[in-house]
Amino acid sequence: MKLRTLTLGLLSASALAFAAHAESITIATVNNGDMVRMQKLTDDFTKKNPDIQLNWVTLEENVLRERVTTDIATKGGQYDVMTIGTYEVPIWAKQSWLLPLDKLGDDYDTKDIIPAIAGGLSVDGKLYAAPFYGESSFVMYRKDLMEKAGLTMPDAPTWDFIKQAADKMTDRANGVNGVCLRGKAGWGENMAFLTAMSNSFGARWFDENWKPQFDQPEWKNTLQFYVDLMKADGPEGASSNGFNENLALFQQGKCGMWIDATVAASFVSDPKNSTVADKVGYALAPDNGLGKRGNWLWAWSLAIPAGTQKAEAAEKFVSWATSKGYLDLVAAKEGWANVPPGTRTSLYNNAEYQKAAPFAKMTLDSINAADPTHPTVKPVPYVGVQFVAIPEFQGLGTTVGQLFSAALAGQSSVDDALKQAQDAATAAMTEGGYIK
Amino acid sequence: MARAVTTQHKTIATVAAWIVALLIFFPILYTIITSFKSEQEAIQGFALIPSGTFESYSEVQAQSGYFKFFLNSVILSVGSTILALIIAIPAAWSMAFSPTKRTKDILMWMLSTKMMPAVAVLFPIYLIFRDTGLLDSRVGLMVMLMLINLPIVVWMLYTYFREIPGEILEAARMDGASLWNEIVYVLTPMAVPGIASTMLLNIILAWNEAFWTIRLTTTEAAPLTAFISSFSSPQGLFWAKLSAASTLAIAPILIMGWFSQKQLVRGLTFGAVK
Numbered sequence: 001m002k003l004r005t006l007t008l009g010l011l012s013a014s015a016l017a018f019a020a021h022a023e024s025i026t027i028a029t030v031n032n033g034d035m036v037r038m039q040k041l042t043d044d045f046t047k048k049n050p051d052i053q054l055n056w057v058t059l060e061e062n063v064l065r066e067r068v069t070t071d072i073a074t075k076g077g078q079y080d081v082m083t084i085g086t087y088e089v090p091i092w093a094k095q096s097w098l099l100p101l102d103k104l105g106d107d108y109d110t111k112d113i114i115p116a117i118a119g120g121l122s123v124d125g126k127l128y129a130a131p132f133y134g135e136s137s138f139v140m141y142r143k144d145l146m147e148k149a150g151l152t153m154p155d156a157p158t159w160d161f162i163k164q165a166a167d168k169m170t171d172r173a174n175g176v177n178g179v180c181l182r183g184k185a186g187w188g189e190n191m192a193f194l195t196a197m198s199n200s201f202g203a204r205w206f207d208e209n210w211k212p213q214f215d216q217p218e219w220k221n222t223l224q225f226y227v228d229l230m231k232a233d234g235p236e237g238a239s240s241n242g243f244n245e246n247l248a249l250f251q252q253g254k255c256g257m258w259i260d261a262t263v264a265a266s267f268v269s270d271p272k273n274s275t276v277a278d279k280v281g282y283a284l285a286p287d288n289g290l291g292k293r294g295n296w297l298w299a300w301s302l303a304i305p306a307g308t309q310k311a312e313a314a315e316k317f318v319s320w321a322t323s324k325g326y327l328d329l330v331a332a333k334e335g336w337a338n339v340p341p342g343t344r345t346s347l348y349n350n351a352e353y354q355k356a357a358p359f360a361k362m363t364l365d366s367i368n369a370a371d372p373t374h375p376t377v378k379p380v381p382y383v384g385v386q387f388v389a390i391p392e393f394q395g396l397g398t399t400v401g402q403l404f405s406a407a408l409a410g411q412s413s414v415d416d417a418l419k420q421a422q423d424a425a426t427a428a429m430t431e432g433g434y435i436k
Numbered sequence: 437m438a439r440a441v442t443t444q445h446k447t448i449a450t451v452a453a454w455i456v457a458l459l460i461f462f463p464i465l466y467t468i469i470t471s472f473k474s475e476q477e478a479i480q481g482f483a484l485i486p487s488g489t490f491e492s493y494s495e496v497q498a499q500s501g502y503f504k505f506f507l508n509s510v511i512l513s514v515g516s517t518i519l520a521l522i523i524a525i526p527a528a529w530s531m532a533f534s535p536t537k538r539t540k541d542i543l544m545w546m547l548s549t550k551m552m553p554a555v556a557v558l559f560p561i562y563l564i565f566r567d568t569g570l571l572d573s574r575v576g577l578m579v580m581l582m583l584i585n586l587p588i589v590v591w592m593l594y595t596y597f598r599e600i601p602g603e604i605l606e607a608a609r610m611d612g613a614s615l616w617n618e619i620v621y622v623l624t625p626m627a628v629p630g631i632a633s634t635m636l637l638n639i640i641l642a643w644n645e646a647f648w649t650i651r652l653t654t655t656e657a658a659p660l661t662a663f664i665s666s667f668s669s670p671q672g673l674f675w676a677k678l679s680a681a682s683t684l685a686i687a688p689i690l691i692m693g694w695f696s697q698k699q700l701v702r703g704l705t706f707g708a709v710k
Binding site: 028030032033036058061063074075078079188243244248267272 | 475476479480481499500558559562563566571572650651654655658662665666667668669670672673674
């Protein structure tokens with residue numbers, strides 16, 4: 001009896017000791033297909049790391065951004081791993097809000113990360129966030145409608161070709177719009193598209209002295225082209241359309257072309273949800289022959305806030321979720337088509353992946369065509385292709401987005417929108433101390 | 437002379453009431469309908485007849501367990517309401533039966549706190565919660581929700597209490613009732629309809645509060661508002677799943693509202709007709 005009691009006591013004590021040793025880390029993330037899939041596959045991680053428990057907090061993108069910013073700025077310590085994008089990483093790393101990721105493990109192979117993506121997530125050569133999935137933007141088009149229009153989409157089209165094709169593909173009687181583009185106001189909505197587009201028109205947000213450039217002809221050309229194109233060939237109410245609205249239109253066969261995130265390719269080519277799945281072709285984002293294309297670069301990435309008490313466990317998780325092994329795990333459980341794209345060069349050399357994802361090559365080419373450190377034709381003092389990596393950009397970008405959305409809706413002229421954008425940007429830059 | 441109400445007038449009024457009620461309820465109804473569609477059906481356009489699949493519900497439950505969020509919603513809304521009533525009943529009593537020169541100013545000041553946008557105090561509140569260790573705790577959030585709704589609770593109770601003749605309380609005092617007995621045994625039973633409707637309204641307000649409940653919680657204290665928020669996707673059309681999550685979140689409060697509608701209406705119109 002005594003022996004039994006003693007054994008039970010020892011077992012309980014060791015169980016308690018184990019429980020006390022087990023660490024739980026909290027991961028803040030967004031709700032998209034790849035992230036949800038990762039949550040389902042975490043058994044693999046907890047099996048390999050039984051002493052680490054994972055708690056998930058999934059939030060809407062803007063709420064997530066606001067919450068993690070509040071938490072990190074106040075050192076609230078609510079999260080041990082945060083899902084952030086290429087916009088936040090350079091700003092937060094410079095503020096010393098993030099821990100550098102230098103203990104990802106011997107077999108992690110940092111050099112395998114696509115250089116353009118790694119560049120967007122590094123400051124002074126140190127990686128501050130590991131990419132979970134990366135994306136650029138490209139043209140998705142209806143091969144059948146293009147053929148009907150008597151045109152052939154080049155791999156690298158110009159804006160003039162897009163306009164010509166959109167005019168020919170537009171068939172209002174049958175509800176087909178030549179082109180669908182973002183119009184909903186927001187720094188991550190219409191301004192992501194328009195900023196990337198403006199790069200290909202030779203425009204830039206600021207000159208080397210942080211003077212706003214909306215009063216320059218390049219911006220006028222960009223916005224006028226966009227408004228004219230959308231008025232002639234875009235869907236009705238385009239000023240309210242963001243990614244999801246255009247996705248619904250394209251999937252229902254109401255768009256001839258759609259220029260948006262490369263991640264959309266897996267949605268539009270999915271026969272379960274898309275009525276045009278077998279008719280979609282892909283091409284690089286358009287240019288104007290100036291050496292820059294109108295495509296962006298974004299990576300949802302995992303970073304560790306400097307305030308965490310569980311840095312070691314957090315880094316183990318980041319390493320697992322962004323490793324080559326994780327890509328193999330997804331491929332084994334869910335098929336190659338569902339592997340998170342745009343992070344590792346080796347994935348694009350994988351024949352099975354290329355077979356499962358017909359858009360793979362174009363995605364990689366698009367990512368490689370974006371350079372966040374030299375995003376524009378003329379020199380700029382900032383980093384970022386479809387954004388300017390300064391804290392003021394979220395507010396300013398949304399203000400300018402509202403002005404441009406109003407121009408698209410016909411509530412103001414292109415000239416008025418640009419003038420107001422110039423005034424708003426000048427005020428913001430002066431207030432921020434960029435303009436002395 | 438009172439105006440006669442004809443059958444024709446009654447019919448028009450009834451039809452108008454039904455139209456308004458349907459217009460108000462339609463978004464909720466369509467959310468419920470969409471929750472029984474597949475994702476493909478959901479994006480295909482307007483349709484009132486779903487295929488009747490439960491696929492979205494099972495996926496929602498598999499993706500993030502509903503019951504923990506539900507339990508937190510119940511604890512937070514009921515807890516904050518009880519706290520609010522404990523503070524508001526004596527406050528409303530004093531203002532209704534022993535008013536001073538400043539009573540109206542105090543009431544206005546209390547209401548004015550509702551006029552400030554919540555985001556204006558996000559950082560101070562966040563810092564207070566951080567320093568007191570209340571982030572992601574039910575107790576902290578309960579106090580927060582109580583504070584948010586307290587002005588409304590005090591105002592509603594004040595309005596009900598004012599309808600109760602002060603002479604009754606005086607009579608109780610003459611019979612030797614203490615202040616406590618006066619509030620508990622005389623005032624409260626007479627104000628039950630008012631207190632009940634205030635309570636129900638406060639539970640609904642606390643249940644639906646989405647600014648603080650999302651921003652001050654992570655995993656332990658997160659209620660159903662955080663549950664819905666986790667299904668909103670920036671890239672991808674998951675309308676059926678989002679509708680299923682929303683239906684699951686509003687169902688308990690909808691059912692509660694349905695069963696207590698008599699009490700709710702009676703309380704809300706209390707004192708409207710003299």
